[in-house]
Amino acid sequence: MTEVNPYQGPETNVTSPQGEGTFTLGGPHKVTVGQALGWLGEGMRMLSGHWGVVIGALVLVMVITMGLQLIPFLGPLAQPFITTLLYAGLVKLFHRIATDGRSDFGDLFAGFSERTGPLLLLALVQIGVYLGALLVVGGLMAISLGGSMSLQSMDPQAMSSGMGVMMAIMLPLFLIVFTLVMFLFYFAVPLIMLGGMGLGGAMGVSFRACMKNLLPMIVYGIVVMLIIMVAALPLLLGLLFVMPILAGAYYVSFRQVLTNPADGAEHGPE
Template identity: 35%
Template sequence: MEAQYRIIYSGNLLPGQELSEVVPRLAKKFRMKEETARDLILKGGGRVLKQNLGAEDAERYRAAMTAVGLVITIEPQNTVAPQEASLLRPYAEPTEKPKPLGLAKRTERSAKPSPKSDGSWSVCPKCGAAEVSDLTGVCQACGVVVERYLESHGQSQGAESGAQNPYAPPGADLTPPLLESGGEDRLYPPRAVEAGRGWGWIAEAWELFKDAPGGWIGALLLFYLIVILLSIVPFVGSLATTILGPMLTAGLIMGAHAQHQGEGFSVSRLFAGISEKPGPLALVGVVYLLFAFLIVIIIGGLFAVMIGTSGMMAPGATMNPSDLESMATAPSFLLPVLFALLLGIPLAMAMFFAPALVALNDVPVLQAFKLSFMGCLKNILPFLVYGLVALVLVIVAMLPLMLGLLVVMPLLTIALYTAYRDIFYR
C-alpha cells in the first residue's frame, strides 16, 4: 500500500514574508474575507490541512500553500486501519414500525450536516464530506469555500443549519476548485498573463514539437493539402474549408493535449475532431461563416452608399478610369476598410480559442466564442509579443527555400494549445 501523508500548517510565515502581505494573498487564493484569513494565519498553528495524500499530491499541496507564504510541513500518516466489526450481529426484534420506502428516502435526503458547537464546520454543508480544512475552510472533496457557500444560502459561519434566511434567494455555488485533483484539467474564466508569456507559449510548444517532429510535420502538410484541394472547388470549396477548418484545427489541439498528458502524437490525430466531436466543431465553422457573411454585407453596403453618393450611378453618368482612381484614393474610401478591421479583428479573436474550448472542454459554441474573445482581449500584450516573435520566425524560416516553415508552422500551431492552457487552465 502506498504511504500516506498529511499536510500541517506550522503557524509560521516564510522568512521575509509580512503578515500584511500574506493575508490578502491567502484571502484571494481561497476566496475568503481578509478578516477570516488573518484569524486562520494567527490561530491555525499545528492544524492538519489535508490528509490521506500520496507523496506527489502532498508535495503539490505544500507548493500551493508555500506560494502563499506559509510554512508547511509534510508528515507520514498512520495508515493502520481500525479493527473491523463482526459481520454477523445478533438478531433483535425491531422496536419501531418500519417506515415506507419513500418516507425513508426523504428522511435520509433531508439530513444535512450541521456546524460544531463553536460555529465552525468539519463536514461540508454542500456535499456532506468530512473534508473541510480547519485552516482554510475549504472542502477538499468538492472544492467549495464553506463561508461563501453559507453566505450564498443566507447563512453564516456561526449560524445553526436551521437558521436559514427564508427571504434569501436560492444560490448556486460558483466557486472554482482550489486545486486540480488527479491530473484533471479544469476550465477557469480567462485570465490575463504577463507579456513575456507570448514567447513562453512558443518555447513550450517547442518542447512538444521536438518529441514528435515527424508526426507534426506530416499532420500540418496533410492539413494544408486538404485546404488547398478544397479551395480549388468553386464556391462550395470555400464553404467546406470554413466549416472543416475548425474541425481539423481541433484535431491538432486535441493531439497536443494528448501529447501533454504523456501520449504520443501521430498524423491520425489530425482527424480526432472529426471522429469525436463533428457536430459541435462543424457548428463552430457555421457560426463563424455567418458572422463573416454579415460583415461582408455591412462592408458591401458601405461601398454601395459611397458609390451612390458620388454620382457615378446617376442616369447618364459615365465612369472612366480616372474617376475610379480618384475614388480609391479619397480618404472616405478608407471608411469601409476601417469598418472591416473593426469587425474582422473581434471575430478573429472570438474564433481563436473556440475550437479548443469546444473540443477539450465541451463548451457550448456561442459561449466558446465569447470566452475566446475575452481571453484574447485580456492578453493583448502577450499576443503582441507572440505575433512579433512569430513574424521573425516566419521570415527566418523562408530564407532556406522556405524549408524552415516545416518547423515553424507546426510550432505556431502547438503554441495555440500552450496559450490556451496558460489562459484558461490553472
C-alpha cells in the same frame, strides 16, 4: 432560481475520452506581453521527440485543404468544415503530448468522432459571421464611395481627397471589425474539443479571453506574421519548421489563458 451565465467558462475537470489528461478550465487569465511571446519557446519545447508526427499531421492538413480546392463546387463548400475538424484534431494531438508525453497521429482525425456536431456548427457560424462582417464593411465602403463619386461632378480634386479620407477611415475599421470577429473564434476549437463547451459559451469565453489580453495578443500576432513572412521566403520550406512551433504555441496559449494555475501553467496577474 440561480441564473447561469452561458459565457462563463466552467470550473470543472475535463478529461478526454482516451483518458490522456485532465485539466481544469478557469479564467480567462491575464498574461503579459513577455509571457505571450514565450508561447513560441514553449511551443518549440513541446515538439521535442514529436517533430515527425506533428510535421506529418500539418502536411496532411495542407494536402487535404489543397485537394478540396480541386473538387468543383463541393470542395470549397466542404473545406471550412473539414478544416475545423482537422484543427480540433491538432489540438487533441498537442493535448496528448502535453499531458501524456506521447504523440498519436490518429488524433488528427479525432474531430470526426468527438464533438463533431458542435465543431461543424462552429464552422457554419464562423462562415456566417465573417460574411456578415464583410457585408457590413463592404456596405459602408460602398456608401462612402458613392459620396466621393458625387463629388466628382463638382471637383475632381475634392474626389481624390475624399477617397484618401475614406481609405484612411475604412482600412482601420476593417482591421478592427475582423480582429474582433477573430476573437470570437480564436479559442473556440479547444474550448469545444477539450473543454466540452457549447458553441455560444466557447465563443463568449474566447472573446473575453482575447479582449482581456488585447495588447499581448496584438504584439504576439504581429511577431507571428513577421516570422511567417521570413519563413516563407526560402520556397516556403521554412514553414515546415515554423508551423509546428506555432501550432504548439497556440495550444500553450490556450492552457495558459484558459486553464487553472494548478494545471502547471504560469499565469500573469489577474
